[in-house]
Amino acid sequence: MxxxxxxxxxxxxxxxxxxxxxxxxxxxxxxxxxxxxxxxxxxxxxxxxxxxxxxxxxxxxxxxxxxxxxxxxxxxxxxxxxxxxxxxxxxxxxxxxxxxxxxxxxxxxxxxxxxxxxxLPLWKLAGGAKDRAPLYTTEGGWLHLDPQALIDDALEAKRLGFGGAKVKIGKPRAREDVSRLEKLRAALGDDFEILTDCNQVFTVDEAIRRAHMLEPLGLGWIEEPLPADDLDGHIRLNRATSIPVAVGESIYSLRHFREYMQKGACSIIQVDVARIGGITPWLKVAHVAEAFNMPVCPHFLMELHVSLTCAVPNGRWVEYIPQLDEITTSRLKIENGMAVAPSAPGLGIDWxxxxxxxxxxxxxxxxxxxx
Incomplete structure (x- = not known):
């Protein structure tokens, strides 16, 4: 005891x-x-x-x-x-x-x-599904950056073996978003995932309109297109577009996740271990997502989420955003573009x-x- x-x-x-x-x-x-x-x-x-x-x-x-x-x-x-x-x-x-x-x-x-x-390392204690997971980067995809900066960062990530890059969208005019992403796709080719993040900015009609404009680009997902409490809007959008709809960083309850999955409001789960209340409920959300045959691609917190993504069979991506370098002596281990789960006992973070x-x-x- x-x-x-x-x-x-x-x-x-x-x-x-x-x-x-x-x-x-x-x-x-x-x-x-x-x-x-x-x-x-x-x-x-x-x-x-x-x-x-x-x-x-x-x-x-x-x-x-x-x-x-x-x-x-x-x-x-x-x-x-x-x-x-x-x-x-x-x-x-x-x-x-x-x-x-x-x-x-x-x-x-x-x-x-x-x-x-x-x-035991956390990833084994919590399930032990695999010892590494693919990485995508967000750190070079911010909304204020010009298209060439987006391209340069994504090309470097591709060179390092990362599988994708995420770009913020939500420019005042839809054509601005489309133009930035067209240039990015032309530079990267078709063998690299482009993911997009709207940060809940759109109304339903605008989200549907922009999704239709973006469909030819073969995007990996459109993330948080609408306010997180607009379940009906997400249902309408998910039915209207072929782009996978990703949600989760602003959902705080296992049952809210269940509703999104059960009612066809999304197809990718981005549960955040801090915002859901810890590892205990995070694992429950991940296992419910597995029952709905949906992948888990957690939001932020790469230093912790690498272990959780590797703990479950439906963990698909780890999001690369360094955030603890000032207060840790450990770093996320990356091999050929893959995030490697820590082998040390515990979370694998050296404070x-x-x-x-x-x-x-x-x-x-x-x-x-x-x-």
Whole structure:
């Protein structure tokens, strides 16, 4: 029995090295919430979650005031029980992003602790379907970049063996998006996937119109074309276009994913381990997607998602966006364009605690026996 003796929480703001813009926003700061679970035997598991600039302090308070104290003295091996208890404790704020992100920080730490105590890498502990997965890059596909910059980045990714590149779309005029992608396809040829991301900017009619204009380009998917809560709109779009519709980064519940799959509103699942509430619900979504014969291509968090993508048989892609370089000493291992699952026990992320302590703008400790 691994009784929890201490919870340690850090808030670390990270500014992306690359300018990141899409159709609705700029990604200027990643608020990284890092949580460590210490058991009475001295073993430690580390988890994390993130925002893109808003809400980090709320996650910290939810963890410190309401969730972490409920873990003290509990058995860290009872991950499913703990996740369910914490979810019901916060029933008034679920389903929602802040609560899901707080749960994810705890849940990923508990899985890391379990894997470390078992001496297994996460991808094996969670399923062990394969030891590597194809990579696509997003880091050179931002909306502000000119077509030649998109081409140069995608050609370099292709040279390195990556299987695809994602490009943000949502220019004011549809023809601008089409022109950029036509130039990209002409430069890359037909043996490289071009993926597109709309970041929820379109109305239903505009999404259908643009999808029809883009169909001749053989795109791998059109991602988040509509607001994530517009289930009916996604059903209409999915029926209207041959381009696969991808959703998931802004869906926070297993049952919402089930509705999308069951009602034919998508064909690619992009579940985000932080936004769904952790590894425990992530695996459930992935297995439901397998039942619907749909691939899982998770959003962001490549350092963690490589292990989860490799854990399940329907994990298809890992998204390349480096985000933890400032606070880790490990790097995603890439061989011939494939992301290789870490072999070390746990999540496979080597945290740089000197850097984390130096960059933390807030730190909290919850201890066994504290008043």
């Amino acid at each position: 691994a009784l929890i003796a201490r919870i340690e929480i850090h808030m670390v703001p990270l500014v992306p090295r690359t300018k990141r813009t899409d159709a609705i926003q700029s990604f200027v700061c990643q608020e990284t919430v890092i949580l460590r679970v210490h058991d009475v035997d001295g073993a430690v598991g580390t988890g994390y979650a993130y925002t893109i600039g808003t809400g980090g302090s709320s996650i910290m308070r939810l963890l410190a005031d309401h969730l972490a104290p409920r873990l003290i003295g509990r058995d860290a091996d009872e991950i499913e029980r703990l996740w369910t208890d914490l979810k019901f404790h916060t029933h008034a704020t679920t389903v929602g992003a802040i609560t899901a992100l707080a749960l994810a920080a705890i849940d990923t730490a508990l899985w890391d602790l379990r894997a470390r105590r078992a001496g 740089d605690w000197d850097a984390i302590n130096a960059l933390s703008i807030e730190t909290m400790d919850i201890l066994m026996g504290a008043a």
